[in-house]
Amino acid sequence: MSEAVSEIGLIGLAVMGQNLALNIADHGFKISVYNRTTSKMEEFVAANPDTPGGLVGCETLEGFVASLKRPRKVIILVQAGAATDKVIEGLIPLMEEGDIIIDGGNAKWDDTIRREKELTAKGLRFIGSGVSGGEEGARFGPSLMPGGTEEAWQYLKPVWEAIAAKVDPDTGKPLEGAEPGKPVEGGFSCTTYIGPDGAGHYVKMVHNGIEYGDMQMICEAYDLMQNVLGLTPSEMGDIFGEWNKGDLDSFLIEITADILKQADPVTGKPFVDIVLDTAGQKGTGKWTSVNALDMGTPAPTVAEAVFARCLSAVKEERVAAETILTGPDAPEFTGDKTEMVEAIRQALYCSKICSYAQGFQLMREAQKEYNWTLDFGKIAQIFRGGCIIRAAFLQKITEAYARDPELANLLLDPYFKGAIDACQASWRKVVALAAQYGVSIPTFSSALSYYDGYRTARLPQNLLQAQRDYFGAHTYERVDQPRGQFYHIDWPKPDRPQIEA
Numbered sequence: 001m002s003e004a005v006s007e008i009g010l011i012g013l014a015v016m017g018q019n020l021a022l023n024i025a026d027h028g029f030k031i032s033v034y035n036r037t038t039s040k041m042e043e044f045v046a047a048n049p050d051t052p053g054g055l056v057g058c059e060t061l062e063g064f065v066a067s068l069k070r071p072r073k074v075i076i077l078v079q080a081g082a083a084t085d086k087v088i089e090g091l092i093p094l095m096e097e098g099d100i101i102i103d104g105g106n107a108k109w110d111d112t113i114r115r116e117k118e119l120t121a122k123g124l125r126f127i128g129s130g131v132s133g134g135e136e137g138a139r140f141g142p143s144l145m146p147g148g149t150e151e152a153w154q155y156l157k158p159v160w161e162a163i164a165a166k167v168d169p170d171t172g173k174p175l176e177g178a179e180p181g182k183p184v185e186g187g188f189s190c191t192t193y194i195g196p197d198g199a200g201h202y203v204k205m206v207h208n209g210i211e212y213g214d215m216q217m218i219c220e221a222y223d224l225m226q227n228v229l230g231l232t233p234s235e236m237g238d239i240f241g242e243w244n245k246g247d248l249d250s251f252l253i254e255i256t257a258d259i260l261k262q263a264d265p266v267t268g269k270p271f272v273d274i275v276l277d278t279a280g281q282k283g284t285g286k287w288t289s290v291n292a293l294d295m296g297t298p299a300p301t302v303a304e305a306v307f308a309r310c311l312s313a314v315k316e317e318r319v320a321a322e323t324i325l326t327g328p329d330a331p332e333f334t335g336d337k338t339e340m341v342e343a344i345r346q347a348l349y350c351s352k353i354c355s356y357a358q359g360f361q362l363m364r365e366a367q368k369e370y371n372w373t374l375d376f377g378k379i380a381q382i383f384r385g386g387c388i389i390r391a392a393f394l395q396k397i398t399e400a401y402a403r404d405p406e407l408a409n410l411l412l413d414p415y416f417k418g419a420i421d422a423c424q425a426s427w428r429k430v431v432a433l434a435a436q437y438g439v440s441i442p443t444f445s446s447a448l449s450y451y452d453g454y455r456t457a458r459l460p461q462n463l464l465q466a467q468r469d470y471f472g473a474h475t476y477e478r479v480d481q482p483r484g485q486f487y488h489i490d491w492p493k494p495d496r497p498q499i500e501a
Helices: 015-026 038-049 063-068 082-096 109-121 134-140 150-163 199-227 233-243 250-260 284-295 300-313 317-323 338-369 375-384 393-403 412-438 442-454 461-472
Strands: 008-011 031-034 055-057 075-076 100-103 125-132 143-147
Touching: 008 015, 008 063, 015 031, 015 134, 015 150, 031 038, 031 063, 038 055, 063 082, 075 150, 082 100, 082 109, 100 109, 100 150, 109 125, 109 199, 109 393, 125 134, 125 150, 125 199, 125 250, 125 338, 134 284, 143 199, 143 375, 199 233, 199 250, 199 300, 199 338, 199 412, 199 442, 233 250, 233 338, 284 300, 284 338, 300 317, 300 338, 300 442, 338 393, 338 412, 338 442, 375 393, 393 412, 412 442
Parallel strands: 008 031, 008 075, 031 055, 075 100, 100 125
Antiparallel strands: 125 143
């Protein structure tokens, strides 16, 4: 049996697994690594001989487990679902009471709840941790969202805090200056204990849903500038670069500016113009939308972002439909393009506020559903570095929850209310302009409808409740009686009371 030498182990040496293992080793932790294909493990270890902590390659799962110090800590980074369950099944007979399994994949939160319950019954501890930031984040500092018991978290905490992205605790700005392969020290570490069982993976799912919304909003701003204002990709790249210096400062705005300035290496044309307009997805945005529906919590902007990807996938149908269906006969835009670009920026910011309000409202409802206690200010703060949605904007969310930890909705915070008040005229102008020119803006328009619905004390669903009672005797509540008391009218009778004309 191998000597127990490593502080932690990792199974799964695809790109994410390799990068996370190197990040851990760079911070001085000796890490054992195992991969089902032994040659891949051997090549990885041979290619990285001089990490500060050291890599220990293991040919067998038995040797891998034996190489870990107690309590053993094993990170799994394989495909979510059945593959993860298969790895766990192989580990269970080799591990001992108190050992810890950490699932760092994009697992569905209810799978994590199930696994944690099953492993607890066997005397093992389980952590489901969201890992955000892609390959670069895994290598140089991701945002990490662990869920499980606090006791298990204490064993993982030194590693997770060391390898996570770091931000300035006061401003929320990422700490820059790391050279490739060298860790950034100091600052607030972008990880925190999220909550029991599936809380970490749930928050990661909502993060990904918000990411869907962010990306679609940016695409809509691009579409408006391209198809209404007639701007070139290079011109739009400069605009996004300027936007990245203000309220919209974020990773996604930054890379959008880079993409729009990139030339295609084959044709020399703008790169974005040669990319096919069909978007893929891995399911986490759909999970967010389905869960919002299951809990009866409004998250329309994320859902519209998912549907936009679905619509993009029917490329052949859209090509055929363009030859059959007509849109508005809009005139060439003759207004002030600079003013309209600023209006689009403001519309993007307002839509972003509503999208995040929906995401955080969804997490608020989930904690009631699953008996979690989530710290929304800290969640916003750990999103400030390492992850795909990292943005200056998130510091405002942290500050909002510092002012009021029980805040029902971000729209009610003074900062966000002020931002909407200052920008909503432009937002409405842009949504109207898109309708006039026939440009599809599902997230801009759904976010505005969400805002208008949320701020309205009396919605038209009074008529809807009457309809339900009419055709299905589903009952209704009355405005002149306490909530929770239900009534029914025997609708088919012809002598029912009528309003006098």
